[in-house]
Amino acid sequence: MVSLRCGNLEIEGESSSAVATYLRVKELDLIFDLGRCPMSFIGIGHVFISHFHLDHYFGIPIYVSQRWLNGIPPGNIYVPQEGADQLRDLVEQISLLDCGKVWDYRLTPVQPGDDIPFRENLVAHVLPLDHRVPSVGYLVCEIRDKLKSEFFGLPGAEIARLRRSGITVTNRVELPLIAYLGDTHTVPVDFHPLLKGCQVLICECTFLLPEHRDRAAQTMHLHLDTLPTLLEVFESEHIILTHFSRRYSPETIRTQIRSALSPEDLSRIQLLI
Numbered sequence: 001m002v003s004l005r006c007g008n009l010e011i012e013g014e015s016s017s018a019v020a021t022y023l024r025v026k027e028l029d030l031i032f033d034l035g036r037c038p039m040s041f042i043g044i045g046h047v048f049i050s051h052f053h054l055d056h057y058f059g060i061p062i063y064v065s066q067r068w069l070n071g072i073p074p075g076n077i078y079v080p081q082e083g084a085d086q087l088r089d090l091v092e093q094i095s096l097l098d099c100g101k102v103w104d105y106r107l108t109p110v111q112p113g114d115d116i117p118f119r120e121n122l123v124a125h126v127l128p129l130d131h132r133v134p135s136v137g138y139l140v141c142e143i144r145d146k147l148k149s150e151f152f153g154l155p156g157a158e159i160a161r162l163r164r165s166g167i168t169v170t171n172r173v174e175l176p177l178i179a180y181l182g183d184t185h186t187v188p189v190d191f192h193p194l195l196k197g198c199q200v201l202i203c204e205c206t207f208l209l210p211e212h213r214d215r216a217a218q219t220m221h222l223h224l225d226t227l228p229t230l231l232e233v234f235e236s237e238h239i240i241l242t243h244f245s246r247r248y249s250p251e252t253i254r255t256q257i258r259s260a261l262s263p264e265d266l267s268r269i270q271l272l273i
């Protein structure tokens with residue numbers, strides 16, 4: 001399993017097109033996609049699935065059953081609305097086949113535009129992606145209370161007194177921590193105003209060579225060609241590229257990325273290979 005440090009966050013997992021994509025961010029208690037489920041992922045409480053291609057969700061029955069077997073309360077699994085009922089049937093059938101009863105599990109269908117509050121201070125905004133089957137991305141933000149500007153400079157005791165008297169002294173602000181773009185042919189850069197400012201961007205880059213442009217369009221994936229323009233709009237300090245086609249060796253991946261991107265972009269890029 002690969003482990004990439006991005007400031008305060010560590011992104012762990014694997015991602016290979018058509019094989020499996022599964023990523024864990026322990027600090028945020030979340031998983032993005034679950035194409036396989038390593039045992040070290042079982043204790044994580046929130047699973048955000050991008051779409052129903054097997055390499056992105058096949059680990060769900062293992063995640064559900066292992067938690068159940070170990071007496072851990074069900075985790076929260078978020079999936080695209082289209083297909084959620086079929087997944088429910090699948091999990092329940094697998095469960096019946098396995099032990100004659102249905103495991104406890106918690107599945108929440110989501111669609112673009114939804115906001116999912118989780119843990120005490122996090123929210124995931126659901127983004128629309130563009131793939132052969134319905135696919136969503138996620139932008140995870142930290143929620144903070146920020147003192148309103150009119151109260152700047154007041155002593156703490158005075159602020160506490162105002163708060164006790166029922167005055168709202170803070171505004172809710174969101175800090176965009178991490179965005180995950182699973183399989184997609186385009187990126188919805190303007191869908192959420194905080195997306196471009198996310199600290200960490202995880203983005204697929206399935207196809208690299210010029211002769212695979214058509215293949216990228218047919219299978220609705222990103223091609224390296226589109227990356228330089230895309231990266232211009234993202235202010236992200238850390239960018240992780242994932243989901244490379246299996247036809248490329250690690251050496252080809254490194255060479256192609258190096259030749260296509262500026263030194264500034266390369267300095268913020270890490271490859272999940």
Ligand SMILES: [Zn+2]
Pocket residue numbers: 017018021053055056183243
């Ligand atoms: Zn995929």
Ligand SMILES: [Zn+2]
Pocket residue numbers: 051053131183
């Ligand atoms: Zn896919």
